[in-house]
Amino acid sequence: MSHVATLVDSSSTETEALQIEEVAEHSPPSVLAQVLRTVRHHLAQATDGIRQVAARTGDGEWEQQAAQLRRIAAFVEERVITLDIGQRSFLLPDQFLRFSMLLRERRESARLSGIELSKRAGLSLRTIKNIESGQVSPSRDTVLRLLDVAELGLAWKDVLDDPGPEDSGTSATDTNYNCYIPPGYEPLRMFQQFVRMLNGPGGHIEQTNAYLEHRSAFAYVTMCNDAEYATMYRANYPFDVLARRIVAEGGHHPMRVIALGAGDGRLEVRFVQHLLTRCTNPDIELLLFDISQPLLTTAYQHALDTFGEQSAVHTLMVQGNFHDLASYPQVSYLPAKGRRRRIYTMLGYTLANLDNEPRFFQHSMAHACAGDLLLLDFQQRTTPATASEQDIRLHDSALRVALPKAYTEFLAAPIRTHCHDYLSHDFSLRLDTQCLIPGSYALDAVATVKTRSQAERRFSMFRFKRYDEGLLAESLARFGWEKLVSLPIGDSERAPVAMLLVKR
Numbered sequence: 001m002s003h004v005a006t007l008v009d010s011s012s013t014e015t016e017a018l019q020i021e022e023v024a025e026h027s028p029p030s031v032l033a034q035v036l037r038t039v040r041h042h043l044a045q046a047t048d049g050i051r052q053v054a055a056r057t058g059d060g061e062w063e064q065q066a067a068q069l070r071r072i073a074a075f076v077e078e079r080v081i082t083l084d085i086g087q088r089s090f091l092l093p094d095q096f097l098r099f100s101m102l103l104r105e106r107r108e109s110a111r112l113s114g115i116e117l118s119k120r121a122g123l124s125l126r127t128i129k130n131i132e133s134g135q136v137s138p139s140r141d142t143v144l145r146l147l148d149v150a151e152l153g154l155a156w157k158d159v160l161d162d163p164g165p166e167d168s169g170t171s172a173t174d175t176n177y178n179c180y181i182p183p184g185y186e187p188l189r190m191f192q193q194f195v196r197m198l199n200g201p202g203g204h205i206e207q208t209n210a211y212l213e214h215r216s217a218f219a220y221v222t223m224c225n226d227a228e229y230a231t232m233y234r235a236n237y238p239f240d241v242l243a244r245r246i247v248a249e250g251g252h253h254p255m256r257v258i259a260l261g262a263g264d265g266r267l268e269v270r271f272v273q274h275l276l277t278r279c280t281n282p283d284i285e286l287l288l289f290d291i292s293q294p295l296l297t298t299a300y301q302h303a304l305d306t307f308g309e310q311s312a313v314h315t316l317m318v319q320g321n322f323h324d325l326a327s328y329p330q331v332s333y334l335p336a337k338g339r340r341r342r343i344y345t346m347l348g349y350t351l352a353n354l355d356n357e358p359r360f361f362q363h364s365m366a367h368a369c370a371g372d373l374l375l376l377d378f379q380q381r382t383t384p385a386t387a388s389e390q391d392i393r394l395h396d397s398a399l400r401v402a403l404p405k406a407y408t409e410f411l412a413a414p415i416r417t418h419c420h421d422y423l424s425h426d427f428s429l430r431l432d433t434q435c436l437i438p439g440s441y442a443l444d445a446v447a448t449v450k451t452r453s454q455a456e457r458r459f460s461m462f463r464f465k466r467y468d469e470g471l472l473a474e475s476l477a478r479f480g481w482e483k484l485v486s487l488p489i490g491d492s493e494r495a496p497v498a499m500l501l502v503k504r
């Protein structure tokens, strides 16, 4: 008992310093985030202390109390996820790991105690301990203060550099880089073709083009952050159930989450947060894959902000075209040794971005191996698959109203900017029941464009698709992906949006 009391007491004497120091340390400051971090820290210490007592005394009741604390800790983690609280980190996870070990080494060889170093650097003892124990990644200011302590002999190179390649053979993405751009990815050429198309006679625009323009990316992020969309859909994804299922399915192996069409990365990062809480020894590579550089960096920054202090997640960006996925070794190659479990995600209705879903699953995903998982979301149709066009028109409310302004802003950005002699545009939705996945239909967003120099032209800019869950699962099974679970997003069974987890 006294052992536990000592542990708890010693940490509580530092509580005040911890709170004040850390509130000041990170910007932008979030008091709630800081307090929660303190709570997490103390819970971890108390759980560990009680576990030690249980081991020393052999008294099973202690272990039960520790289990109680673990439940509270899990509750706190859930809340941290729900509140979407992250922390901006200055160092990449692997840089932080190296730096934390180096700091301890240099301090010890300089024969400085933690307190002496904290005084020389003008930091709290807690900050030094947090860094050395790998618990809290330092801010830039903290690193600068440590660089100023002459006895440590630290230089920027020590902080940012890598000790050199280690051929672990475990991963195709073990690298010092945070971004990979595959050969053959030519954004300028894509963009040129897109602009040419916009100045041609009109026609079908492949949906990848909708995200190429920086303004489109900006409009897309604005749309995703719409409060109604965020609270009605984004906040209700059943990631907890899915993470539990994935961990049960694959044991506690290292994972590689390949986020296809990661966009701003909010959903993908939240999904990984849930995986973290479900794994006992998490080791996750998160590959953010997108065509759009601004979206990719937005997602990457968000991932770093969130996982900054958790070296269990290593985040990388891949900028490329997911139609060419099979030819990108960084994504498709699986080393025989040290295999990571692969989980592909296509969230935020990225599936509907595919003009030809069968071709994507048969060819672009041809490299997928047995055991790979794929998680996707989609909008459900509200009528039976056999419904007539008339019934669909009657029941799909999107067809009865104008395309919302947020969407027109997003889709019109390239028209405004790149159609020569642009005058005006107008959007209408056209029902298309000739889709490739049985039971699905599309609402085709057609832009009528007026310019000074050409006759009126029409462009099919984007397709919003609705799927029948059962028939979609059947189609995926034909391409080798068997359904594990389907879940509605939101309360009702007939929710307008649903998720499918399938396994190769």
Ligand SMILES: C[S@@+](CC[C@H](N)C(=O)[O-])C[C@H]1O[C@@H](n2cnc3c(N)ncnc32)[C@H](O)[C@@H]1O
Residues within 6 Å of the ligand: 207, 208, 209, 211, 224, 260, 261, 262, 263, 264, 265, 267, 268, 289, 290, 291, 292, 295, 320, 321, 322, 323, 346, 347, 348, 349, 350, 353
């Ligand atoms: C519907 S958004 C979903 C974004 C994000 N997952 C979300 O939940 O909001 C589709 C994403 O896929 C990306 N994308 C579209 N076509 C692509 C392609 N051919 N290759 C790679 N990424 C693509 C877009 O840039 C966009 O970020």
